Amino acid sequence: MSNTRSHIWFVSPAVLLMFLILILPVFVAGTFSFTDYNLGSPDFKWVGWKNYESLGKFSSYKKMFTASLTYVVIVVPVSVLLGLGSAMLISSLRFGGELYKTVFFLPVMATLLAMAYAWEFTLDPVIGVINKFLDDGCSVGWFYKLFTGSWLGFNPTESWYGELCNDRMPNWLGNKKYALGSISFIGIWQAFGFNMVLYLAGLTSVPRDLYAAAEMDGANSPWEKFKLVTWPMLGPTHVFVVTITSIRSFQVFDTVEALTRGGPSKSTYMMVYAMFEKGVKQNLVGMGSALTIVFLGFVLILTLTQVYFINRKVHYS
Amino acid sequence: MAGIELKGISKSFEKNEVIKSLNLMIENGEFITIVGPSGCGKSTLLRIIAGLESQSNGDVIIDGREVNNIKASNRDLAMVFQSYALYPHLTVLQNLMVPLKLRRMSTLERFPIINWFFPNRRSKIDKLKESVLQASETLQIEHLLGRKPGQLSGGQQQRVAVGRAMVREPVAFLMDEPLSNLDAALRVHMRAEISELHRKLKTTFVYVTHDQAEALTMSDRMAVMMDGEILQLDTPSEIYNKPASLRVAEFIGSPKINVLPAESNEKGDIDCMGISMSLSIKDNKNEKILVGIRPEHTNLLQDNKKNCFLGEVNHKENLGSDIYLHVTLKDSQQKMIIRSNPDISFNTKIGEIIRIGFDNNKVMIFNESGQNLNKKS
Ligand SMILES: Nc1ncnc2c1ncn2[C@@H]1O[C@H](COP(=O)(O)OP(=O)(O)OP(=O)(O)O)[C@@H](O)[C@H]1O
Ligand SMILES: [Mg+2]
Numbered sequence: 292m293s294n295t296r297s298h299i300w301f302v303s304p305a306v307l308l309m310f311l312i313l314i315l316p317v318f319v320a321g322t323f324s325f326t327d328y329n330l331g332s333p334d335f336k337w338v339g340w341k342n343y344e345s346l347g348k349f350s351s352y353k354k355m356f357t358a359s360l361t362y363v364v365i366v367v368p369v370s371v372l373l374g375l376g377s378a379m380l381i382s383s384l385r386f387g388g389e390l391y392k393t394v395f396f397l398p399v400m401a402t403l404l405a406m407a408y409a410w411e412f413t414l415d416p417v418i419g420v421i422n423k424f425l426d427d428g429c430s431v432g433w434f435y436k437l438f439t440g441s442w443l444g445f446n447p448t449e450s451w452y453g454e455l456c457n458d459r460m461p462n463w464l465g466n467k468k469y470a471l472g473s474i475s476f477i478g479i480w481q482a483f484g485f486n487m488v489l490y491l492a493g494l495t496s497v498p499r500d501l502y503a504a505a506e507m508d509g510a511n512s513p514w515e516k517f518k519l520v521t522w523p524m525l526g527p528t529h530v531f532v533v534t535i536t537s538i539r540s541f542q543v544f545d546t547v548e549a550l551t552r553g554g555p556s557k558s559t560y561m562m563v564y565a566m567f568e569k570g571v572k573q574n575l576v577g578m579g580s581a582l583t584i585v586f587l588g589f590v591l592i593l594t595l596t597q598v599y600f601i602n603r604k605v606h607y608s
Numbered sequence: 609m610a611g612i613e614l615k616g617i618s619k620s621f622e623k624n625e626v627i628k629s630l631n632l633m634i635e636n637g638e639f640i641t642i643v644g645p646s647g648c649g650k651s652t653l654l655r656i657i658a659g660l661e662s663q664s665n666g667d668v669i670i671d672g673r674e675v676n677n678i679k680a681s682n683r684d685l686a687m688v689f690q691s692y693a694l695y696p697h698l699t700v701l702q703n704l705m706v707p708l709k710l711r712r713m714s715t716l717e718r719f720p721i722i723n724w725f726f727p728n729r730r731s732k733i734d735k736l737k738e739s740v741l742q743a744s745e746t747l748q749i750e751h752l753l754g755r756k757p758g759q760l761s762g763g764q765q766q767r768v769a770v771g772r773a774m775v776r777e778p779v780a781f782l783m784d785e786p787l788s789n790l791d792a793a794l795r796v797h798m799r800a801e802i803s804e805l806h807r808k809l810k811t812t813f814v815y816v817t818h819d820q821a822e823a824l825t826m827s828d829r830m831a832v833m834m835d836g837e838i839l840q841l842d843t844p845s846e847i848y849n850k851p852a853s854l855r856v857a858e859f860i861g862s863p864k865i866n867v868l869p870a871e872s873n874e875k876g877d878i879d880c881m882g883i884s885m886s887l888s889i890k891d892n893k894n895e896k897i898l899v900g901i902r903p904e905h906t907n908l909l910q911d912n913k914k915n916c917f918l919g920e921v922n923h924k925e926n927l928g929s930d931i932y933l934h935v936t937l938k939d940s941q942q943k944m945i946i947r948s949n950p951d952i953s954f955n956t957k958i959g960e961i962i963r964i965g966f967d968n969n970k971v972m973i974f975n976e977s978g979q980n981l982n983k984k985s
Contacts, residue, residue, distance in 0.1 A: 503660050504693035506680040508772070509710035519706065523697040 317587065323580035330574045342581035354557040355565045361471060362561060363540045366478040371532055373479065374486025379521070381487070382494050392491070395484040403481060407549035410477050414463040422460035429456035464550050467558045474559050477546050482539065486532050493528030497521060527601065534597040538590055562586050610671030610779040610812060611636040612657060617666035619652055619836075626652050627836040629666070634780075639806045639813040643823035644833035645859065650816040651690075653833070654782050657814065659683050671779060681710075686773035690785040692765045694757040700768050701740060701753040707776045708736040743775045746808075763794045770805070780812035787822065799825055820860050824848065832856050854898065854978035863903050863932060865972075866944045870899045878973065881940060883915060889973060889981055897981070900972035901944075903932060908948040908956070909963040917964040919944060921956060931956075935964065 324342055328335035346352045377395060381388045398406065413420050428434040436442045438452040448457065455461065463473040501520045510516045544563040547553060553560040553568065562582065570579020612634040619627040626649045634640050642650050655661040657668060659680035668675050675683055686707070694703050709718060717726050744750045747767045757765055766786060773781055786802075787795045803826050806813050817823055823830045824844040831841045840852040851857035857865050870880035872895050876888040880899050889897075909916050919935035922943075931953045933946040938961070946964055948956075956962060973981040 498691065498693065500689050500691045500693035501695065503655075503658075503680075504687070504689060504695075504772075505706075506660060507658060507685065507687045508707040509681045509776075511679065511681045511710075515710065515715075519695065523695070526697065 317584075320580040320583045323576050324584050326577045328576045330576050335577070338577065342578050343585075345578070346581065346585065351557050351560065352565070355560045355562060358471060358558060358560050359541060359562045362475055362478065362543060362559075363537055365472075365475040366482060366540045367533060367536045370479045370482040370536055371486055371529075373483040374532065375490050375525075377483070378487045378490035378494055379517075382491060392488070395487050397484070398481045399484040399488075403545040404549055406481070407477070407546045410546075411464070411550055414473060416460065416462040416465065419463075421463070425452075425455070425460050465555055467555045470551050470555055470559050474543070474546050474551065477550075478540060478543055482536055486536060489532050489535075490525065490528060493525045494521070497524040530597055530600045534593055537593050541586065541589055541593075562589075611638075612671075612780060612812065612814065613667075613669040614653075614657070615667040615669065617653070617656060617663050617668070619649070619656060619661070620664050625836065627656070627663075630836070630838055632831060632838060632841070634812060634814060637810050637812055639803070639815065639826060639828045641815045641817060641823040641827035641830040642833055642838075643817055643820055643830055643860075646818055648833050649836045650818070650833055651784050654687075654784050654814065654816050658685055658687050658782050660687075684779050685782055686776065686778035686780075687782040688766075688769045688773050688784065688786045690788055692757070692769040692786075692789075694765060694768055694772070696757050698756070699753065700744075700749065700755055700757070700760070701737075703757065703768060704740040704743065704753075704771050704775050705733075705736060707772060708739065709733075711776055712736060740771075740775055743771050746774070746805075747771050762789050762791075763798065766790060766798060770802070774805075774809070778811070780814060783813065783815045785817050785819075786815075788817070788819070795819075795822075802826065820862065824860070832859060834859070850980065850982070851972070852980055854900065854974045854980075857900050857972060857974075857980070861902055861904075863945045865900045865902050866906070867974075868899045868901070868942060868944075869896070870973075871896050881917070881937065881942065883917060885971065886915065886968060887971060887973070892975055892981060896976055898974040898976065898978075900974060901966050902970065903945040903947045905967040905970040906944070906946045906948075907965050907967075908933070908946065908953050909965040910952065912963065915965065915968070917944070918961060919946075919964055921958050921960050921962060924953075924956065924958060926950070933962070935962065 325337055325339060326335045327338050327341075377391070381391050384391070412418070414422075416422055428438065435452075435456070439445065439448075439450040439456075441450075441453075446453075448454070461469050463469050497520065501524065502516055505516050505519045508519075510519055542563050543561050544567065547559055547561050547564040548567070551559045553564050563586065566579050566582045566586065569575045569582060612632075614630060614632040617627055617630045617632075618625065630653070642653065644650050652661060656663045659668075659675065659678065663676075670683060670685070695706065698706070713729075713732060717723050717729055717732070723729055740753075741750070744753060747770060749764065749767050749771060752760060752764055752768070757768065760768065766789075769786065783802075787798050790798060799822055802813075802815075806826075815822070815826065827844060829841060830844055830847060832839045832847060834855060840847055840856050842850075847856065847860055851860060854867065858867070868880050870878050870885070872878050872889055872893050874894050876890060876893045878885045878887045878889065878897070878899065885899070918938040920938065921933050921935055923934035925932040925934070929950070930947050931950050933948060933953065933956065935944045935946055936942070937944060944964065946962075975981055
């Protein structure tokens with residue numbers, strides 16, 4: 292480095308902005324998480340680890356972790372595999388691929404909040420299309436047989452669908468049993484188009500020659516070629532897709548806010564929604580900050596895992 | 609080991625006819641080279657033989673058996689790709705194991721977890737490993753077995769690619785420009801190695817290249833291919849000395865053959881640009897013809913002879929063993945390339961007028977549509 296100091300002037304705006312915009316807020320949140328600060332109150336007390344301890348103590352936070360993790364564990368594998376499957380189907384099409392790409396990508400482009408209201412109507416227990424359909428299905432012989440499993444010899448009235456037919460169709464968003472599943476379903480519906488696009492990009496970078504080589508080597512079936520070429524060659528894409536989907540699933544907020552507000556009985560109480568509820572709605576900035584820090588910790592772990600895999604396993608050189 | 613026969617093969621991509629009704633008979637155990645300029649359909653032809661591409665018309669016959677409807681994986685051919693196409697996530701050892709595992713073990717034996725129920729699976733794999741080790745010994749890549757393709761040099765990758773083709777002892781090898789990614793010195797070395805491998809294995813080799821040096825040095829027979837057709841199929845020396853047509857003569861030989869306008873009189877004597885060539889032809893009397901003289905059959909004359917061209921030197925290429933002079937002939941704009949002995953031409957200067965002699969016995973005569981007239985007589 293030369294002995295002039297001009298370089299400092301060149302880098303300082305970027306460093307300053309990075310500090311102000313990225314690092315300082317985290318630092319502030321970290322500080323607040325050790326206080327009982329309320330927005331608007333003139334002063335605050337240091338409470339040490341109390342906020343963090345309550346995360347482990349209260350059942351609502353335990354439910355929060357359960358809901359968030361369950362959501363991630365459902366949405367990530369399903370949307371990743373659906374994305375991969377649809378990408379492979381689309382890329383093997385001779386024509387019509389563009390149409391499918393656009394249709395599957397629509398949920399990604401649409402505002403999730405607006406879509407959430409559309410889902411609210413669809414899933415409505417009384418006027419929703421889904422329950423109407425299921426209701427009508429009870430009186431259609433083959434449909435009833437198919438879904439009750441009576442064609443396999445099960446007792447139709449004991450099956451899930453059979454019981455619903457005798458009672459009434461579920462309240463998808465209002466019932467503790469179904470709410471998280473419904474929210475996850477919307478999450479998958481929303482995420483898989485994005486994964487599909489990433490996989491489509493990944494698939495175009497697999498050298499054609501490798502498929503020819505696999506065929507010459509005796510890979511007879513599509514499954515052999517998939518195992519030998521497609522799956523491993525998509526390694527970097529897998530890591531990226533899984534990480535991005537996990538982080539985005541941790542961040543789910545719009546659907547929860549619009550459809551369930553964390554209920555019923557906290558079964559869909561996701562982390563970001565909890566942050567919003569504590570920090571903004573209830574003004575408990577200290578608690579909200581502690582949640583933020585824990586959330587950042589999760590994201591950091593995911594990111595570091597990604598970095599690890601990219602550097603080690605999937606880098607073929 | 610097997611012979612390969614192509615009968616009336618043609619191939620079109622949409623409206624673009626890439627291969628036009630092509631016939632080719634490849635003998636059992638032969639090293640045949642298909643040589644031609646870029647885009648003439650060599651790779652397409654090879655892929656049709658392999659079964660990776662389906663022909664629009666015609667039959668592929670391997671070992672007397674028509675294989676039109678047999679998949680690439682069941683034709684028992686091996687292919688070496690220009691890009692090598694090694695599996696980048698597998699080590700060299702695993703790469704070499706792939707064709708053996710896929711062919712010698714059942715799907716269930718290769719299926720994760722289920723394969724635990726096959727007690728003799730281990731010994732089977734050990735046996736396969738043994739043949740891999742044997743092949744890697746032949747190719748001297750034993751020390752590379754633990755590495756991934758990304759950690760190998762181009763030449764080493766090339767060997768691994770050949771090894772992968774070799775391990776399972778196919779009935780024929782197909783090679784698509786396997787040396788074109790290597791540097792010049794290594795290419796010469798690998799040329800010798802592949803020839804050696806062919807002598808050792810005695811299997812049919814079909815070798816595609818655009819490099820005439822590879823074709824001339826390695827093959828038993830070579831097929832010169834242009835625009836989807838085979839122009840000539842013969843031994844390298846036959847093709848070099850007796851090209852069937854001007855296009856073949858121009859493609860084979862480096863630098864390119866000199867082509868000069870000439871004409872034959874009523875007696876059949878040939879006059880080339882005012883020089884009587886003391887050559888005559890029986891047919892094609894009183895006609896405009898073309899004379900082909902390879903640069904290596906010309907020389908720089910020091911004394912005045914009857915049969916010589918006069919020309920001005922434009923450019924001089926010194927290759928050490930030879931000097932190539934680029935010349936414009938006097939009284940015309942005809943260009944020629946002359947090979948000369950460095951002892952004679954070391955102080956020839958650009959702009960100098962030189963006398964050019966040629967070897968009368970090696971002159972080729974073509975009619976205006978490019979057919980070789982010596983060949984017939
Ligand atoms: N899949 C394809 N679709 C359409 N055209 C193709 C396809 N593959 C090859 N071609 C065309 O067929 C012609 C022959 O191609 P090919 O790859 O056989 O040439 P080549 O002789 O191997 O050339 P090179 O020496 O450059 O490898 C080219 O004009 C190419 O554009
Ligand atoms: Mg080619």
